[in-house]
Amino acid sequence: MPKGNVRFAYRIVINQHSSTAWEKYLWESTYQEFLMQAQLFNDKAQPALTFKELLSKNEKAEQLHFLVSTAAHPYILQWKGKIYHLADTLGNNFMPFNYCQLDIIDSNIKDIKAHEIGLTFYTPVLSLIDIWEGHYLISLDENLQNLSEGLETLMYKMQNRLSIAYFKPIV
Template identity: 40%
Template sequence: MIWDKYIFEDTFFEYKVQHQVFDDKENPVKNYWELLAKNPHAERIPFLLSASAANYIAQLNGEIKSLPDVLGNTFFPIESFKLDLISSNVEDSSKHKIGITFYTPELLLIDILDNKYLLSKNTSGENFETFMFAFHPQVAIANYSTL
């Protein structure tokens, strides 16, 4: 997707800038893991790269439209994100790998039926407007409470 390409390009550009800031001028390294081993402060780079992705995330207007529910409605609410830098190399963009974790507002997991989550945006009360979302290989539950 073009959206993914823009995030990739902007975070790679920002990575190269930040790499220079944290690298040793006398004994430079090329990849993120070497940099992290030499300078523990380089662990801040993923947070700094987040600013490069923030404008693109804002374009989503709080919804991931590429994950439809079982009825084909293309919405999945998000309220925040975290960018992870998996690897990168200042000279080789093919080694630049990031991951973006999106967090939804609190949702109520009512049940799991036939490999689908039955969810509600309402988390309390007696009546729940629900939606059903099929299991997806790139979707995981990050926090679960049994109350």
């Protein structure tokens, strides 16, 4: 019997140590966007150097998360709705996502090495069928009317940065 409908959230942290070309391009693009957009919120007489310092001086700098996300958008579109950093137990990358949220962990207007962002990908509502030995057994089909006919399933290992962001039990 299915446990319920879920939405997963999967977070990727991108910084100077990120290794793929996609991550490096995204890291550099979001840093350049941060440099441009931070000027809108910074005090020209005594500029803040880091994102956290800027936030402490100007609460409107919270908008930088959204403003910087525009630079990430073309890179996220390249994934065509699949989370390629998250493979199922067979090694396939089929986990779909509906939207992605960028947050700036920290940055520095004088040092690109301090630039660090997080991307959190949210799946559509999926069916959580069971949890077996540290693995989520899910179905991409949220309509569970004909369980007697069977379901196509995927299995994902529980891991860091993969979380259930929404749960609705099936009664």
